[in-house]
Amino acid sequence: NAGVTQTPKFQVLKTGQSMTLQCAQDMNHNSMYWYRQDPGMGLRLIYYSASEGTTDKGEVPNGYNVSRLNKREFSLRLESAAPSQTSVYFCASSEGWNTEAFFGQGTRLTVV
């Protein structure tokens, strides 16, 4: 039972490079989320998708774009990576707003 799968698990980028973080869930959930976690800051919402075909900005969307490719997949793109984007990124999904969110294992991204 895979749940939420994120790739890659680790990545080092040079400033200015681009990359896409992939996320897929197999629980038929409507809602999907991208968070970043920095020391002492907790998880901060970057973007979320309440349902297939919709996306909305979260607390810290600048420098990121997302695509809800279908109900299963929600990708996060960094067009021009900056050192401030060094963080741990988590994808999550949930059936709805009042139900448990399931997380992927995280992507540890370092931008040098």
Next chain:
Amino acid sequence: RKEVEQDPGPFNVPEGATVAFNCTYSNSASQSFFWYRQDCRKEPKLLMSVYSSGNEDGRFTAQLNRASQYISLLIRDSKLSDSATYLCVVNKYGNKLVFGAGTILRVKS
């Protein structure tokens, strides 16, 4: 003011102790409340939902005080395996879950 605030700790307690964490939230319209647990360098996992009437799951008890806008988590008979970061989570505007920064618990033998 942060939307969800927690005491970062760490709370250092001996095995068998009872420990309580509080969390305050700023949006009075929030409707869903959760406690998540996060082990070092791992993904967060749901510990328990918090209902208006309060709820208990074994050694863990969660309470909600809407009037004062805070949520509490009580852990009785602490185990070494309870050492983790506990995240308070509140929903905002439907599907936006907002996380607190977490409270670190260290249980020592």
